[in-house]
Amino acid sequence: DTGVSQNPRHKITKRGQNVTFRCDPISEHNRLYWYRQTLGQGPEFLTYFQNEAQLEKSRLLSDRFSAERPKGSFSTLEIQRTEQGDSAMYLCASSMTPPGNTEAFFGQGTRLTVV
Amino acid sequence: QQQVKQSPQSLIVQKGGIPIINCAYENTAFDYFPWYQQFPGKGPALLIAIRPDVSEKKEGRFTISFNKSAKQFSLHIMDSQPGDSATYFCAASRTSGTYKYIFGTGTRLKVLA
Numbered sequence: 001d002t003g004v005s006q007n008p009r010h011k012i013t014k015r016g017q018n019v020t021f022r023c024d025p026i027s028e029h030n031r032l033y034w035y036r037q038t039l040g041q042g043p044e045f046l047t048y049f050q051n052e053a054q055l056e057k058s059r060l061l062s063d064r065f066s067a068e069r070p071k072g073s074f075s076t077l078e079i080q081r082t083e084q085g086d087s088a089m090y091l092c093a094s095s096m097t098p099p100g101n102t103e104a105f106f107g108q109g110t111r112l113t114v115v
Numbered sequence: 116q117q118q119v120k121q122s123p124q125s126l127i128v129q130k131g132g133i134p135i136i137n138c139a140y141e142n143t144a145f146d147y148f149p150w151y152q153q154f155p156g157k158g159p160a161l162l163i164a165i166r167p168d169v170s171e172k173k174e175g176r177f178t179i180s181f182n183k184s185a186k187q188f189s190l191h192i193m194d195s196q197p198g199d200s201a202t203y204f205c206a207a208s209r210t211s212g213t214y215k216y217i218f219g220t221g222t223r224l225k226v227l228a
Binding site for chain 1 (some may be wrong): 119121147149151156157158159160161164204206210212213214215216217218219220221
């Protein structure tokens with residue numbers, strides 16, 4: 001296992017289009033997180049899954065955003081009717097549940113540019 | 116109360132110098148404090164982390180100092196190298212519930228050869 005994998009690495013889309021990103025966590029990790037990072041800022045929490053259950057969503061996650069984690073494995077983050085303000089790096093992280101190692105390991109991110 | 120304040124925003128040191136990056140938090144419920152290193156176009160990578168029951172932790176050239184009463188913690192990089200040039204983020208979380216991280220705004224470090 002080579003770590004958290006995110007696809008695509010880069011996405012350019014026109015305003016108003018829908019986009020979907022995929023995250024494959026480390027295989028034994030049952031916790032999965034999505035964060036958003038804008039230029040010059042630290043990552044901001046968007047949402048959290050434990051196995052297939054989405055247990056917390058940030059207020060940053062507007063109605064246009066939806067995330068899923070079917071079968072508790074990979075996760076997808078969809079943004080509908082994209083806006084220029086959605087341009088950011090979308091990061092996925094995974095970790096184990098205690099008493100396992102709860103350190104979060106991040107993927108390389110998907111950079112979204114909305115034109 | 117959820118914020119983590121990080122300073123400085125940027126830092127330039129000579130090779131071999133000891134850059135120090137500082138963070139402060141308000142929420143006393145935080146009990147896990149990691150530092151992440153991020154290179155351009157890459158995701159953050161965990162460097163070192165500390166819990167409030169110790170005041171200092173060293174791993175290789177990286178040291179975290181933690182002051183629980185002041186609600187502050189800092190990262191020291193000993194014998195800094197040009198390869199350490201990156202953006203460094205502090206974070207804080209609670210080791211219960213979601214374990215989500217609250218990140219600082221980052222420090223861009225440049226180590227001159």
